[in-house]
Amino acid sequence: MKQNKNGTWVSWNENLKHNYKTMYSITKEEELQEVIANSEKIRFFGSKQSSADIATGSDAIINMTTYNKIVSYDYTKKTITVQSGLLLSDLLEAIESVGWCIPCLPDINTITIGGALATGTHGTSGKLLSEYMSECNLILADGSLKTITEDDEDLINAVRVSLGMLGVMSTITFQCEPIYTLHVKEKPESDSEWLPKIKSRLKEHDFLRILWLPHTNKGYVITGDKIDANTEVIENKGPKYLKHRRNASKILYKYSHKFPWITAIANKILAKAFFSSKKEHKGSLYQATVTKSRGSTLELAEWTIGLDKFPQVFEEIKSEINKWSNKSFIHIPMDVRFVYKDKSWLSYAYGQDTVTMGCVSRNAATADTYEAFKSVEKIFLKHGGRPHWGKRFAAKDAKLSKVYPKWENFKELRNQLDPTNKFLNPYLTELVNAKALVYENA
Incomplete structure (x- = not known):
């Protein structure tokens, strides 16, 4: 695990900038757990292509792009498991090489898998990319690991699109289909x-x-x-x-x-x-x-x-x-x-x-x-x-509570999983109207 001290994070179009005290570059799930457990505040970023200010804005940030390996294939079930910092292009090339596809793809391929899921990235004439996630490992605020499957319908439906407010996606399993x-x-x-x-x-x-x-x-x-x-x-x-x-x-x-x-x-x-x-x-x-x-x-x-x-x-x-x-x-x-x-x-x-x-x-x-x-x-x-x-x-x-029927349910779950608001930055704090947040940023 590498650490960079006292720098400035800049989004791809340079419209968002944040100072940080420590930036971690991790390659293992255990490192991800360790950093989260030992941080009072933490955010994480991938390809920096979001226009919304969700990726950083805390003293400690994690560069997920170094957490980018393909973990395994299940050729019988047609599933692939990957680390969440993998680029979409690498995922798609990998599944095409074995004759599979994901039937609904976004416009670009330069985003990380975790970022794509967290923000509800989608294509057309199908469902959100996150709907093809059949399982994931989620690192919670205390650093513990929770495996979420489709058997827990409410939890996986909350996690599929969550802006990284419920935890950090570690490994993700996608259900694929035959290529066409x-x-x-x-x-x-x-x-x-x-x-x-x-x-x-x-x-x-x-x-x-x-x-x-x-x-x-x-x-x-x-x-x-x-x-x-x-x-x-x-x-x-x-x-x-x-x-x-x-x-x-x-x-x-x-x-x-x-x-x-x-x-x-x-x-x-x-x-x-x-x-x-x-x-x-x-x-x-x-x-x-x-x-x-x-x-x-x-x-x-x-x-x-x-x-x-x-x-x-x-x-x-x-x-x-x-x-x-x-x-x-x-x-x-x-x-x-x-x-x-x-x-x-x-x-x-x-x-x-x-x-x-x-x-x-x-x-x-x-x-x-x-x-x-x-x-x-x-x-x-x-x-x-x-x-x-x-x-x-x-x-x-x-306004969001009026257009998202499950908005209040999501906020309640977020409070349960992250009671100290570890995963919130100022933008997300305002977005969900979080209470009793003490925040400092260098």
Whole structure:
């Protein structure tokens, strides 16, 4: 176990910074237990990609990225057990090598497994990644280890998405499925075309994702259908210049924080240049749909709403951001995805089929003045929407208790498992309205 003293932790987009007294880099479960047991306050981090201030903010922090081994495979059950600091890319490559998959994957592969589960990371046309966790070892506040299985339904549903407030996930077992091949097609459609087709397309296709292009009245629809791996597909990746979209966005949005209306014009240019082509290809879910890198930093918010309510919410958002009387102009694209209902207490999809809608600022450094984040949050909360835990939002305990049916149950369990608030930092303390917390940070 390594220790670094008196440093500064900085998030990937440099929007979050915290001083710490000791940073531990661990490789063994016993080391993880020891550090937690001997720390008055402790937080832990992975790839630093969360926009919410959940990862650090205490004097002692743990770098989980060095705790990154594959522990074992069970070839009969199709399960794999890994340490929680493993990168998602390493997990997915490992299970593909033995002919398995996890049927719902997020947009990026550079996050750690523990961080992905803790914040409710998800893909589309399936369930949260955490729903494929069948067992985990959780290190509690006193340093003891508790193995949690699906036999303890309430506890595993509380732990699956918990922002690291119940304990530290150590090893995690995933239930996998046989690998399959997707035939992916992409094309632009007007809002009047793609919006009414959501439910029928969810039934028709195995994969559905819409990249909505604000201020253009258009979306970019991506569908995927399972096919035999040997089926021939004539690949069409579109024009070669499509690879320059991020650079073009960076140039066109450069001054949009000073003159937000520029965004509406930039979006029309970007939509015409980069979202007007049809594309077609095939591959495994991982090969065909997961972004392998991000070319630049950004800032993200994401909100979810029940499938039946989405059309109304969408029209309100569209109306609001197209008003030239405000500054809520939104960078391309708003990522629309679909998550099926589950029972995890802090899941966005608890008890309902859900639509998720991302909101991105390409200028990470000026995200605090990005008016769109506030407008989108206001509209989603009005209709009972739920925020993505790892992304930017302002709602706290009082509002969250109204949209998460199990919020108070979660808080009660948190108080039982962590009575001294060892796993809370200032952000999380305010989020759950924790009582009697004495906190110091160098």
